[in-house]
Amino acid sequence: MAILSEEQSMLREAARGWVDVRSPITAFRKMRDSGNRLHFDTDSWKEQAALGWAGVIIPEAYGGSDFGFLSMGLVLEELGRTLVASPLLASGLVAASAITLGGDEAQKQEWLPAIAEGTAIATLAFEEGAAHVPEKVATTASGTQVGFKISGKKHFVVEGLAADVFIVSARVPDGSDTDQAIELFLVRGDAPGLTRQELKTMDSRGYASLEFHDVEGQRLGSGGNGWSILATTLDRARAGLAAEMLGSATQAFYLTMDYLKTRVQFDSLIGSFQALQHRAARMFMELELARSAVEAALQAVENGASDMPELVSLAKAKVGETLQLVTNEMIQMHGGIGMTDEHDAGLFLKRARVCEAMYGNQSYHRNRYADILGY
Amino acid sequence: MEHVGAADLSDFREEVGRWISDNFPVSLKNMANPMSREAMAFPTEDQEIWRKAMGAKGWGTPTWPTAYGAAGLTRDHARVIQQELLRAGAYNPIGGMGVMMFGPTLLEYGTAAQKAQHLPPIVRGDFQWCQGFSEPGAGSDLVSLQTRADDKGDHFLVNGQKTWTSGAQWAEWCFCLVRTNPHDKYNGISLVLFPMSTPGVEARPIKLINGNSSFCELFLTDVKVSKDQLVGSLNGGWAIAKRLLQHERTALAGSTTTAVEAYSLRELARKYVGTDAGGRIANPDLRARIVANEMEGRIFKQTALRATAEAKEGGDVSALSSMMKNANTRQMQQRTELAIExxxxxxxGWEGDSFSETELTVVRDFLYGKAPSIYGGSQEVQYNIISKRILGLPS
Known part of the structure; x- marks a missing residue:
């Protein structure tokens, strides 16, 4: 565990306590089975917002606490432990980052305090296809006297069902198809011409596909740097998601260790079998390595380090690999019970694979790391 | 660990930089640290000058107590020395098992007389130590060791055979595990010290698959060991041995052979495999595997930094040493496999003019690279330690 300040230690303890008492994994299961339209519990979200989590990275001037990304990572890691379904990542980290980085004063005043309070949910809408290629943008924005009109489709929009406002990537007609023609736009959730369709995914969380037909949008900031804001925002998203994945992987691992210490077969605790012990020991090793990579990535985001992109890719790839290993072993080591819907192993497996696909999978990030460093 | 003010450190940094430039022989600048046992046994004149200067200053063992000629500094100061050495293209010439394993253990368990006798020569780099642990019948299962020490009143008489004793042919002293009670496996082991020049001590080098002989068989025949060279209590050696092994794991976890660090896989791939039109390593499969290995290497370094930072804050990171050793070994072995590929x-190549020096180094490194997952507690032993001591899995 990273060296924490007193405030950070208190924040983590508060998050851990809240998760254990108010949102154990049974809460996620209950939400899943309740037919919840948004795929998260709004009362639970109000409690999280009341604890200040939605404003952790938002400047104090806009109603946040400006505690930083390491702090946000600590909270997300705790939420990951019990698979808390929460808009915190999408709204409090990703969208808040985009608006803080790119918004003009009026836009910040309009949205950041509401995001910090949890009364508005914002989200980034940027994916368009099966593969994560954020620079491949077919959605267009044409300028008019009063603003921009957005047309196109967005896929896999996290919390797209609940969002009050979308931050949408689109190309402006400057004739080029380079990254420089990409800008970000604020689009209200109730804007005419916008339709959202629920996307049912295996992790039972809230996602939507969006269609825009000449929908009114407001450019984020003064323009000219949309791609760079999107790129930085995505790296922050990846670091935050990596922290959540680390929490899930750690919890999945220790639940599996508990099982090895209680399940008896052949008149022995199965944890006494060396075939399982060495696999457990290897998982422990991967988890420790992944933790180092995740903490280094969050630190790089916090410091705005020049090597942030490569450190973020390093972390997302490593934690992805580790979470994949641990969730597979969780099922295998539990045997038949792990295959049942009644057991939690499947919940970890399903969330793990969705996280793996989000913001670039292992292959994407290894390849990106290689490109950045010139291999 | 006390914290040191930044101003205090910057004065110290200046002092260290000045002292290095006054004392470090320019002929050694940017030369690799001659830390191989063989190189240390046959130093050049300038290497000797440098060793003696650092030894007298006590900066080779910066955090050890001044009572033994060391510098008694904080870890922060020690880090400054390390950084300044690096900046000057210099190296720390005081090393080996005496510094890495034996010294820290003696500080913890030795008598005042033992510390006064043995620590100063280690601090000065005068004596090298070797480790009499493994035996032909006690490798991973070290506790089964059979080398006997019989109580002869004023001395012990040691008989038996050790093996994989690295650097035994060049060492001045040996710290050795012996059986002092044949009826109690764990509580029948003691740690004794003797000079390698004692009659009855014979070291025979073992030739390895890479052609080198850095390890020895050590034959001990009626070796007289003075009783004041027993460390800790009689039959209490196993606890001390575990401590020594922990120091060893920690040291091994952080080590990579200089040769492995000496070449870059990327540069080798560019030269031997070539690049595509975009400047990438031409074979995408190889490129992917090289990058995955380099990423693991970087994460290992991040983990070492994290462990250092946590240790500084007083956290117990001893649990990490087994995991670190296996992670380091895995990454290094994959790296040497990639290099020959x-x-x-x-x-x-094995030898001869058809192969460059680098090419031959790569091959020899690859071959020697099979050793680290065996020595210092095999990979499997480390996994046992993790699963039992850290994860608490049942026996």
Whole structure:
């Protein structure tokens, strides 16, 4: 565990306590089975917002606490432990980052305090296809006297069902198809011409596909740097998601260790079998390595380090690999019970694979790391 | 660990920089640290000058107590020395098992007389130590060791055979595990010290698959060991041995052979495999595997930094040493496998003019690279330690 300040230690303890008492994994299961339209519990979200989590990275001037990304990572890691379904990542980290980085004063005043309070949910809408290629943008924005009109489709929009406002990537007609023609736009959730369709995914969380037909949008900031804001925002998203994945992987691992210490077969605790012990020991090793990579990535985001992109890719790839290993072993080591819907192993497996696909999978990030460093 | 003010450190940094430039022989600048046992046994004149200067200053063992000629500094100061050495293209010439393993253990368990006798020569780099642990019948299962020490009143008489004793042919002293009670496996082991020049001590080098002989068989025949060279209590050696092994794991976890660090897989791949039109390593499969290995290497370094930072804050990171050793070994072995693969037909040479020095180094490193997952507690032993001591899995 990273060296924490007193405030950070208190924040983590508060998050851990809240998760254990108010949102154990049974809460996620209950939400899943309740037919919840948004795929998260709004009362639970109000409690999280009341604890200040939605404003952790938002400047104090806009109603946040400006505690930083390491702090946000600590909270997300705790939420990951019990698979808390929460808009915190999408709204409090990703969208808040985009608006803080790119918004003009009026836009910040309009949205950041509401995001910090949890009364508005914002989200980034940027994916368009099966593969994560954020620079491949077919959605267009044409300028008019009063603003921009957005047309196109967005896929896999996290919390797209609940969002009050979308931050949408689109190309402006400057004739080029380079990254420089990409800008970000604020689009209200109730804007005419916008339709959202629920996307049912295996992790039972809230996602939507969006269609825009000449929908009114407001450019984020003064323009000219949309791609760079999107790129930085995505790296922050990846670091935050990596922290959540680390929490899930750690919890999945220790639940599996508990099982090895209680399940008896052949008149022995199965944890006494060396075939399982060495696999457990290897998982422990991967988890420790992944933790180092995740903490280094969050630190790089916090410091705005020049090597942030490569450190973020390093972390997302490593934690992805580790979470994949641990969730597979969780099922295998539990045997038949792990295959049942009644057991939690499947919940970890399903969330793990969705996280793996989000913001670039292992292959994407290894390849990106290689490109950045010139291999 | 006390914290040191930044101003205090910057004065110290200046002092260290000045002292290095006054004392470090320019002929050694940017030379690799001659830390191989063989190189340390046959130093050049300038290497001797440098060793003696650092030894007298006590900066080779910066955090050890001044009572033994060391510098008694904080870890922060020690880090400054390390950084300044690096900046000057210099190295720390005081090393080996005495510094890495034996010294820290003696500080913890030795008598005042033992510390006064043995620590100063280690601090000065005068004596090298070797480790009499493994035996032909006690490798991973070290506790089964059979070398006997019989109580002869004023001395012990030691008989038996050790093996894989690294550097025994060049060492001045040996710290050795012996059986002092044949009826109690764990509580029948003691740690004794003797000079390698004692009659009855014979070291025979073992030739390895890479052609080198850095390890020895050690034959002990009626070796007289003075009783004041027993460390800790009689039959209490196993606890001390575990401590020594922990120091060893920690040291091994952080070590990579200089040769492995000396070449870059990327540069080798560019030269031997070539690049595509976009400047990428031409074979995408190889490129992917090289990058995955380099990423693991970087994460290992991040983990070492994290462990250092946590240790500084007083956290117990001893649990990490087994995991660190296995992670480091895995990454290093994959790296040496990749290196010979990149070299292709130039990566299968043994000796001769058809192969460059680098090519031969790559091959020899690859071969020696099979050792680290065996020595210092095999990979499997480390996994046992993790699963039992850290994860608490049942026996």
């Amino acid at each position: 990149i070299l292709g037909h130039q990566g299968i």
